[in-house]
Amino acid sequence: MLTGVSSPSGLNKTRRLPCQQRRGRLGSTNNRGLKDGMAPMSSREVRDAVHGLIELTDHEWRVVDSPAFQRLRGVQQLPMTHLVYPGARHSRFEHCIGACHLAGRMADRLGLEPREVQRVRAAALVHDVGHGPFSQVGEFIFEELTGQTHVHEKISAAIVRFHTPAGSILDADAEWIAELLTGTGHGAQRSVARDIVSGSADIDKMDYLLRDSYFCGVDYGRFDVDKLIEAARIVHTSEGDHLAYDLDGIFAVESLLLARYHMHRQVYGHRTRVGIDKMLIRAVVSGVHEGLLPRRVFAPENLDAAFVEEYIGWDDHRTLATLAAAPDSRAGDLVRALLKRRLMKSVVKLEVDDDVAAQAIRKPAETLKKEQAAAEHLVAEAAGVDPMWVAMHWDSPQASAKEVSIVDGRTGSIGNFTELSGLFALGGPRPKPSVSVYALPPRGSDAFSVDTLAAIRQAALEALR
CATH class of the missing domain: 1.10.3210.10 (Hypothetical protein af1432)
Structure with missing residues (x-):
């Protein structure tokens, strides 16, 4: 009131x-x-x-x-x-x-x-x-x-x-x-x-x-x-x-x-x-699992004084340098590829126009997370690459309009922004949901062949089913 x-x-x-x-x-x-x-x-x-x-x-x-x-x-x-x-x-x-x-x-x-x-x-x-x-x-x-x-x-x-x-x-x-x-x-x-x-x-x-x-x-x-x-x-x-x-x-x-x-x-x-982010996330997570990065910093359980003291010693450069220097490491391979700008690229994009993709996109987030690793392995087989170099990205629509209180200075009445804005009255602009497949092309190439792309697409559809 x-x-x-x-x-x-x-x-x-x-x-x-x-x-x-x-x-x-x-x-x-x-x-x-x-x-x-x-x-x-x-x-x-x-x-x-x-x-x-x-x-x-x-x-x-x-x-x-x-x-x-x-x-x-x-x-x-x-x-x-x-x-x-x-x-x-x-x-x-x-x-x-x-x-x-x-x-x-x-x-x-x-x-x-x-x-x-x-x-x-x-x-x-x-x-x-x-x-x-x-x-x-x-x-x-x-x-x-x-x-x-x-x-x-x-x-x-x-x-x-x-x-x-x-x-x-x-x-x-x-x-x-x-x-x-x-x-x-x-x-x-x-x-x-x-x-x-x-x-x-x-x-x-x-x-x-x-x-x-x-x-x-x-x-x-x-x-x-x-x-x-x-x-x-x-x-x-x-x-x-x-x-x-x-x-x-x-x-x-x-x-x-x-x-x-x-x-x-x-x-x-x-x-x-997005491809860069996928590689960074995978590199750091792998680095923690491989023991290259301290779990107590990157997966903290207790946010106490001892944690804070160690945490503030880590920044982008130290993390990248630590991983890049690790030989025979999946995390190191990912970071070295990033530093040389060998990036996973978006090779296939499935949108809601496709019935199978539409059903998968609307699955609960937890279900998608559980199914993602298996889907990426299936796509990697079709692409002929290590699953480490394949990532799937769900681009689900998020409401672009936030509830903001709007007050009429003349009457003193308070309303919600989404009710008063002509542009955002119906939720505002929203992208179409989609699933993108990211993969690192074979060394010495910037792209996959047409046949391989078709196989990747088919594998992605199968995985989403």
Whole structure:
């Protein structure tokens, strides 16, 4: 039930964040008194390719200087996507700084209290500090090895709790941030802070879409971020306060979600990148099974202080180098092929037009996972290659529209984005479900013969039955 909406006019009277005050020289330290009785705060500026000059408080800068955060320089945002888009070599390091900046802009727009602003910015700064080697691909590795999902959020919380350099700086905010990131304690309840950091239209998406688009050299991820932040409102309901967007900004919300859809179709789901991801996942999983990589790091059971200490020593380069140096190893063979750009390619694609494929695509995910290995072996026989070099990929449709609260500033009524958006009213654009077969062509060749492709297709259909 609606009980109130924060007034836009009231928002314009809030104090400004350090990042919005007078700029100093790059790298300089500025000391300024803040309003609301806060002590003088020093800050440093970072020149960012996406947002320009970003100002971090001394408190935030000390978190950035911690070993756990510095490790993010070696964790690529889009692992090995530079093999497709050469410029895509950016890391989680700058993404987290960008997220902190946008969280500050959003919190300032909403007029949050200074203490809340500090905590929200800090949570955004460390929200991805737990990402393992290969970022989001690492999530699939954790999932395959442990059966758990959303592992990096739990590791981020463990780092905040147990990594002394970061935890001691965050001090009293550490546990609050850990709960927000894992959705436990106060974080289990929807709130303005949670919506800003990890909601349906949050600062995480805002930054990674703009950043990934910029470094990949495409425009698919661009949207009207200024209008989106300007349209942000706090709504007061019987369940508590949460983030909403003014009806006047609904096109900006559409542009964000449409950018997300296009980036998934054109960049994150690019057929060559999918093949790279399949090889990376298989290499790391094999490396753990072969004893080349520590299971306690890549398939953790206890997220304690000992785990955190060892975990922050691993990044993309160390993982790749460890596997590439292993002779007579399936994991090593996969990594050496990746480094030489010998990639598994999409050789057959089956869509819902085919009755057999349509039935298989609609099977439950757990069933597909159990059947996948057998299907890949059958296809490998037809292709005449080792099953290690064959992978099947289910591209199932996901709803591109997220439920975002929309508030009518004139009437105060609250509605759902999907009910009010003309573009997303029926769920928005969605790809056709499909199953793709990835395989590494024979050495010395870039493709399979026509006859072999026909055999692969037939084998895939048989496997899907």
